[in-house]
Amino acid sequence: MALNYHQLHIFYTVAERGSFSAAAQALHMTQPAVTMQIQALEDHFGSKLLVRSTKRIELTEAGHTLFPYARRSLELMRETERAMSRFASMLKGRLQLGASLTIGEYVLPRLLGGFAVKYPDVSIALKVMNTAQIMEEIVGHQLNFGLVEAPVHHPDMVSEPVMEDELKLIVPAGHPLAEKERVRLSEVMNYSFVLREKGSGTRQVMEAELERLGIAAERxxxxxxxGSTGAVKSAVEAGLGVTIISPSSVKHEQALGLLKVVDIEDAEFKRQFYSIHLKSTVLPVSAVTFLTYLRGFKKSFYIS
Structure with missing residues (x-):
């Protein structure tokens, strides 16, 4: 596994903030995602870098050795960005990327407009397809990079978190829960569900949170x-049940008063969206700029 700047940034932030939770908040990541990246960095060096004490995170000897190098790498990256920022307005070229269904159909369309205004000479060719197809086209050099809903495990690819999304309870207009802003999960479990198919990213996030809470998914x-978010939305709108999906996918229906987004106060169905590209490929400046633009959004794209 190649050492990457993103992992050094996470390590430095954890060490500086003194806890995984504080670092996750500062980086706009989930705590498990921060932990996973620290573990990957420790695997890379073959050494434990951090230990949990009773009050805060402490650096091991290896961690103390790495810390100044991580700080210098961040400083160098910031200097590089400042030096190259004057060229940003001159960005030109064509970006070819793939995105999985939720990202490609519901997330990116809301963000591409702002990017196009800022960088009018960069054209984007977006393909919406499943993760396996995106990986195949990246390997075949047909795409620069991809945006997917879960990290990929491929020996030739780099997978890095870009944005965070949180699934919410979606109910039809007129449903008993539609008049509430927040509900408890035990109350939600009394109703029938319309779900994405088993194995989908949305279903996996939902089932993982239920497992964490000690609730069997079969309940x-x-x-x-x-098999699609669109079909799930239509079924919920028709009153066949409630669902848990990304609220970014129901903005139109919500504006029309057809569906309602409700918070579940004692459960968090959070996930990361990831960028993937070949380790052997240096991303063009336009691609790096685009990913930096996406990372500038705190929490996906949903504004309640």
């Missing part, structure tokens, strides 16, 4: 399992 009464 959800699934009246229907569907």
């Amino acid at each position: 959800m009464e699934a009246v229907m399992e569907l």
Whole structure:
């Protein structure tokens, strides 16, 4: 595994802030994602870098050795960005990227406009397809990079978190829960669900949180399992059940008063969106600029 700047940045932030939770908040990442990147960095060096004490995170001897290098790498990256920022307005070229369904259909369309205004000479060719197809086209050099809903495990690819998303409870207009802003999960479990198919990224996030809370996924009464977010939305709108999906996918229906987004106060269905590209490929400046632009959004794209 190649050492990367992103992992050094996470390590430095954890060490500086003194805890994984504080670092996760500062980096706009989930705490498990921060922990995973620290573990990957420790695997790379073959040494433990951090230990948890009773009050805060402490650096090991290896961690103390790495810390100044991590700080210098951040300083050098900031200097590089400042030096190259004058060329940003001159960016030109064509970006070819792939995105999985939720990202490509519901997230990026809301963000591409701002990027196009800032960088009018960069054209973007976006393909919406599943993760396996995106990986195949990246390996075949047909795409510069991809945006997917889970990290990929491929010996020739780099996978890095870009944005955070949080799934929410979606109910139809007129539903008993539609008048509430917040509900408890135990109350939600009394209703029938329309779910994405098993194996989908959305379903995995939902089931992982239920498992963390000690609730068997089978307790959800699934009246229907569907293979696309659009189909799930239509079924919920028709009153067939409630669902848990990304609120970014129901903005239109919410504006029309057809669906309602409700917070579940005692559960968090969070996930990361990831960029993937070949280790052997140096991303063009336009691609790096685009990913930096995406990282500038704190929490995906959903504004309640």
